[in-house]
Amino acid sequence: MLSQLTPTIILGIIALYFLVLISVSYFTGRKAGNAEFFLAGRNSPWPLVAIGMIGATLSGVTFISIPGVVGAGGENQAFSYMQMVFGYILGYVVIAQVLLPLYYKKNLTSIYGYLEERLGLEAYKTGAAYFLLSRTIGAAFRLYLVAIVLQAFVLGPFGVPFFATVAVTIVLIWVYTFKGGINTIVWTDTLQTVAMISAVVLTIIFIGKAMETDIGGMVAMVRSSDYSQMFFFEGGWNDPNNFFKQFISGALITIVMTGLDQDMMQKNLSCRNIGDAQKNMYVFSSVLVVAKFLFLSLGALLYIYAASIGIDIPERTDELFPMIALNHLPAAVGIFFVLGLIAAAYSSADSALTALTTSFCVDFLNFEKSDASEQDKQRTRLYVHIGFSVLLLIIIVVFNALNNKDVISQLFKAAGYTYGPILGLFTFGLLTNRRVNPRLVIPVCVAAPVLSYVLNANSEVLFMGFQFGFLIIALNGLLTFAGLWAISEEA
Template identity: 45%
Template structure:
């Protein structure tokens, strides 16, 4: 019962913030927060928006298989955020964009614009729904089963809550609610670490020394080039992950584009870019402490990494306080990701697909319809009840960002001339070729692709666009609106 009461209080705070920020809201408020967002609030809120509920659960368990080598990727995030701040943001601000995919229309052509927007909508709906589904399963198992609530009711209620507090204020509301949710997530994480250390009679200093002395504290891998954990592969991949999944993602960029000036947006992005190393260090340190705790009892660690934190935090083994903190942390991190996803998809649908950014009625209908589709996707994953389906969706999402990387890189560095009529085919064929190459490399060379597959995907798309410019019928009359 105390968990339910805590959640009620939590959502009362969120709705209070929503009520205040959505007063006299217009489409300009919903899409761009009237470009008046304080940069420091955007920066703080983006930490939570970038850490999904799945991340909250999964990252601590990474130490079971890869120690703390994930921090190599997080280090790569920093130059990635600088690249977005000083290469992409100036372009978006100079063009005064609401949707970043309009850039493709200006530089490459109409089909490129639609292809970019469609790839975003496909990947965001699938990826966000899978992530939220996993969180719903966790909450259903550890919270709502206890009060007899059916899973479909849980999903409908949770998505309805997101729809209710975002339907008027949109991104303006998210700037402030994400800050509240980030604060809740970080407090929950820190207090869970404190409780875990206390359960082993450790002070904060003792816990830090124990983590540092552990074999699982290994961060750097320089000696194995074939390993997916190699430092340079992880570091460079981290840079490209940020460029693509932040700089080329309407979901992540929309709030950054609401800052008053380009300079403030750059300060915002660089600030929260540095935050991911210490935040993920805390998550991984929690994982090490949980492994120590398991070693003191009878718990077996022949489990997947995703089960490490729930095994202790959600079962009550560490007390009711940790159960409450775990629930708040998962809800805060998952809602701050899902609400951004629904708002950005509504924006892209109205601005990119329908080209009616001023139509209030369309925006409201689209926001409701996308929320309904979100529920349908989640319930579909539940019906399939197969980890292979979920894995397939994650793989699909990882492939769909590569063409966006290739198209934006082409627009920035190769000029506006392109075979626009061929762009949709190039964008589809590049991931297919990547899949074939990945399978061949694993079977013939014993090489396992990691995040670097994203770079290969983008490079294939870029090469395909270069070749398309030499096909006269594909280029004729399709140069981007602005040329070069």
């Protein structure tokens, strides 16, 4: 029923959506200074932070890919992804009980400031630099996916070139974040989370109507289908869906990509106190488990619905959700799908842009140690914000010029390797009292991800068929830890 959703209608809905975001930005950012931009004056209501973090965690990649992998076979098939989600819970407990108290005790704006105090300037700059690299590539990749959708269904039919579509995409983010920063994002991410979850729930409801069944009937369908298996113990460590492999990976990924990530932690540090931040983390993790389960349930129902009406499954299974939402369900579902996809990408990209600006200003321009006036700092922060916006624009245009989805996906995956050294640095700092040789910190942190990549690429030959999968973060962090130990001495 895509014919009902003309580019003009979709454009109007998107325009209204961003008008709401910009209105929120006006009220939350009109009196914002650097303190509000970086940490919302440490006065964010924790329930809003908890809801908003769901949107930041569920990227546009997740929004369209998780439903598709349910019936694709191989890694994360059926409901096996929930094994990783259960690992997330352990990771969030570690964040709430270990990392958040550390960050609040030291009154950090940038979490990488801990590395300077514990391991020295080189470790501090290395950790911050790896964050900037990871988040810049990651945010560009997610925005690239949204730009493709906007180009195909909204702006392209009007003759707008891809470059202009990308520019509009980034300008919209800049407009509603440049003034209020995290103070604004706490509120806009909450709205975007609601839009995302609404898209999933609405699609499930309309699939039920199309199949003439209710919630109970859909639950029964999923249970009796080939997609319902959640726990995988039989295949051993060579099975990418092995429970222990998935569970441990989930815990480590959460600790690294949430607890050691400035983007995610910046929202937590904007809470009034450590108690609120911990409540936020526990509520957020609970809601996230439900949200992930909803996405997987949607995936199973999409496959069941496709089989019931004789739809061929796309070769790229992440196209299944958009294909059914836009072509085979009522226009309302298509509208919410487009809004949900945009919300998913923007809720991760807007906070990433703010976190990149914060990290660069605090970690590399030394805002907290500078004697410059507040007005000069705000002017500099504005230039940095614009600079990262332009950088994202350039990277997305380069992605499009490559015109190779496999290469782009590999670049995105490669950015994940850069979280390993951050894990190693923090773990070494927290678990030991040893002092490192500052001149050798950077070589160690460069060598670890390179060696991890080589080992992962040849793991089946070197380790009798074993594949690291998401455990590559553990290997990467372990190699970094070992290297730091080798260049250290007793304090």
